[in-house]
Each structure stands twice: as C-alpha cells, then as structure tokens.
Amino acid sequence: MINFKRLDHIQICIPKGKENDARQFYTNIIGLTEIAKPEALIPNGGLWYQLADIQFHIGTEDEVNKSKRHPAFEVTNLDDARKHLEKNGVTVKEETQIPDCNRFSFIDPFGNRIELLEKL
Numbered sequence: 001m002i003n004f005k006r007l008d009h010i011q012i013c014i015p016k017g018k019e020n021d022a023r024q025f026y027t028n029i030i031g032l033t034e035i036a037k038p039e040a041l042i043p044n045g046g047l048w049y050q051l052a053d054i055q056f057h058i059g060t061e062d063e064v065n066k067s068k069r070h071p072a073f074e075v076t077n078l079d080d081a082r083k084h085l086e087k088n089g090v091t092v093k094e095e096t097q098i099p100d101c102n103r104f105s106f107i108d109p110f111g112n113r114i115e116l117l118e119k120l
Contacts, residue, residue, distance in 0.1 A: 001080075005073075008073060046060050
C-alpha cells in the first residue's frame with residue numbers, strides 16, 4: 001500500500017531556450033513568484049514557481065513524444081512504495097537526487113510518468 005501525503009508539484013514543458021518568454025507570461029502577466037531550482041537541475045533549463053503549498057515546474061524539451069510532464073506525489077513511505085510497485089511488476093527509474101528529498105519515478109501502463117518523493 002502507498003500512503004499518499006499530498007501533491008508536491010506539477011510540471012509542464014516549453015521549448016528549449018524559451019525561459020524568458022515563460023517568465024514574461026508566468027511572472028509578469030500571471031503574477032507567480034519564481035523560486036530557485038536545485039543546483040543539480042539548473043543545467044536542464046526551465047523555471048520553478050511557488051503556488052500556495054505546491055510548486056509549478058516549467059521544464060524544457062525538444063521531443064514531443066518524450067515528455068517530462070508528470071505529477072509528483074509526496075509520500076510518507078518511499079521505500080515501502082518502491083517495494084510495493086516492484087512486487088507488482090512496475091519498473092522504477094532513479095531520478096537525479098536533490099537536497100532534502102529522496103525520489104524515483106515510474107511509467108504507468110498508459111505511458112504516463114509518475115514521481116514519488118519523500119522529504120527528509
């Protein structure tokens with residue numbers, strides 16, 4: 001069983017190199033507050049914003065069919081969640097580790113990427 005705690009973030013994608021256009025819209029027009037990305041993820045491009053108690057991530061990508069879009073769910077039992085998924089034949093993918101957080105992702109039967117994370 002997986003014990004879900006809350007939605008952590010949502011990610012959408014923009015073409016590579018369009019961060020300034022995204023800032024113009026999401027910061028200047030929509031009025032969102034940009035937050036710093038973890039150092040390990042800065043080379044990937046994109047922007048992060050804080051919306052109430054969740055984060056809104058804007059990633060960059062070239063390939064339409066290889067999307068980074070995904071929900072990320074904070075859980076209270078990441079190791080148990082991994083064991084549960086693997087026991088049920090789901091392959092997990094290690095993600096780049098970021099400070100104060102353990103995480104991995106998996107692909108559902110329909111090709112959707114789902115991330116599970118646990119704050120340290």
